Amino acid sequence: MTKSLPGLLLAASIAVVLATVPWWNNAVLLQFGINAVQLAVMAQAWNIIGGYTGSPSFGNSTFYGLGTYGTAITMVQFHQSFGLGLGVGALLAVIVALLVGIPILRLRGPYFAIATLGLAATVGAIFANLPIAGENIGLVLPLTRDEPLFYELSLGVLVLVTLTVLFIDRSRFGLGLIAIREDEDAAAVTGVNTTLFKVTALAISAFFTALVGGIHAYWITFVDPSSSFDPRLNVNMVIMAVFGGPGTVLGPVVGAFILSTISEVLASSISTAASLLFGIVIVLAVLFMPKGLVDLGYGFRRLGWRYFTETVRQYRL
């Protein structure tokens, strides 16, 4: 799906507007913004391996956690700079992705998903037992009260990862990934080096996920096993990407922002029923817009309300 020029210009101008948020003097909004942008990065990074390549990873929290710990250990135990810490975290994640990716990516569908989940649990348990990582207590990072910095950094990573996805969407590499998603055996006999492509996609995904993990760690000034390797992160990033539109350039970003907003609004107004409504939103979304918001947008313009009936007819028994 190639994006038209007007669409890109619109996205670029929205990015510029978003960059000015720190100057709106709204601390609550800024904090919400940082969280939402970081979730958007994770959803977008997942999009590369889950959306384009069709390998549904439920273990990207592994790379997130590696990013947080890589940064934390570099800064706290070795007294190095934040920049170096980020680099270490990202490198760690990429190395793990390459090493573990090769055997795990041979699995298909839900088996791959559960293997990635297992990976996340295992890596989390390892860090919970490492002295250098502070074992179960974790580590405390140096304090830097500079919310705008963290916001702009996160936004910068979001722009970077989105540009990467845009590039992938238009490249030979991207068409290869899509071919793998649509039919891996057919892709293989058409000459696509499926192993290389899948592992590369996973590594790119790991890189950006780790990057945002490192930023998050420095922002909240601590890391510990349960928050760094929180399994709910995985579900969140997958839901956001799928809600917005997997395999599209802007879908995951849109999905992340919208769902973050809904979640925040629900939590602050009807906090008790928030999770109930969230669950209902998910069920309805899968029923009526299983291909995501972006596809809904295009489809509704073409077909109007018939989009919904067509979708249901396509997927019903």
Added chain:
Amino acid sequence: MSVPILEARNLTRRFHGLTALNDVTFSLAQDEILGLIGPNGAGKTTLVSLISGTLPADEGALLFQGAEINHLPPFRRARLGIGRTFQVMKPFPGLSVLENVMVGALFGFQGGVESRTRAREQAEFWLEFTGLQHRSEQRAESLGGPDRKRLELAKALALRPKLLLLDEVMAGLNPTEIDEVVLLVKRIRDEGVSILVIEHVMKAIRNLSDRVFVLHHGEKIAEGTPDTVFADPRVVEAYLGRRRQ
């Protein structure tokens, strides 16, 4: 041209204790069209999967242009110039017809082309060759039966193969369509492609093949010109069953 483009020696493949292919040996000469027939379940598609690399062989040797390829994964074989169509057709459903063929152009012979623009041009050429140019923007999953066959063919051709494995491209086509495909296949051979054709449509096999060989229960039971093979009593028996005494 003495080296056959494809040579199979003693190929054997087992599934959970069942022997799908047993000690199959044959060769395909350069620019030859070799027909492969046999009743359902004889192992024809399994043989094609062994050649394309989709399934590994348990025993035997497989030589492409004189070199052993049994250890190569499917994508390497595609890059060497082996193209195949699938009997149960496997288009990339979410992609357009044009994009489907572009994949072949991008990743085919010797790694294909680098730029999507070049690939698009090549894909358009192959769509015209197979008569699909007016459907290029349609989603592949919305195509009807005969057009799906054409798409399978176009995808395989975009690889610029030297060896083409056609698995029942004519199933479900009416006689006119069959004649068209036969002409198409001959044109492909004239471009310098060697072809292995699996078919049930005997008329097509007779018109197309230089030689034919027959599989039954995973074993080769006959080989020769179409006329010789069709007259062979063992072949008749395989298809029609044992004659009651």
Added chain:
Amino acid sequence: MLLMQILLNGILLGGLYGLMALGMGLVWGVLNIVNLAHGAFIMMGGYAVYFLYTSAGIDPFAALPIAMLAMFLFGFAVQYGILNFIVRSALLNTLLITFGFDVVLTYVAQLLFSADLRTINPPYAGSNFGVLGLTVPVVRLGVFGVALGLALGLWLLLRMTRLGRAIRATAQNLIAARLYGVDPRLLYAVTFGLGAALAGAAGGLFGLVSQISPYVGATLTAKSFVIAIIGGLQNPLGAILGGIFIGIAEATSALYLSPTLVDVISFGLLVVILVTRPASSFRAA
């Protein structure tokens, strides 16, 4: 001797684990639906038996069929009314929608039953008898027996009855099954209902050996998932064996290693098994 006792405990509990995996594997193998709310179904069954026992005085084991029937109807409705409409879309979508169910069910349970932990404590709960120097708790033996019985029942259903053959045919080939006059929508609903009923039974039994809360669902889903994969998806015997395997693994690792590593062990085992098993033994996802 301690080891033998641990092994016995592991086996007895493992039977229950196998029962949990049974329902999930059935639904997954036949309908290609990975039900992330399976643990929530187990939880519901547990609460059903709990309240049947505490409010109506029905013996927990006798309450099982009632709970199973209720869960069957519930599952049937969910499949017929909702899941049948997305069954042919990507597997990821069924994962997400069942995840949504899980969120809703957990919330409703929390609302109705509060977060208090509940155990089903019939009068014979503490009694046990000795065999070969080992202590065999009566309740756990009963749980094991029922689990085994239900697994056998499912096996017989699948093998010997018309319904079972229809289910297996549909699993193999939906189109062919249609040609034989099977209405897939009904059959899917019945199969999912069966899975829910088995989950409900597992829940009632679970309440006898552990504590029920609205939040037990997630861990139980994960455990069922792991065992279903290890044991094979449409294989009742495999599920029980897989459950026993995990039960023993958990019991021994709790003894020799730290208890926090127990879940990691089962996941780690799963990953190793998945990666080393030959690809042809998996049904294509």
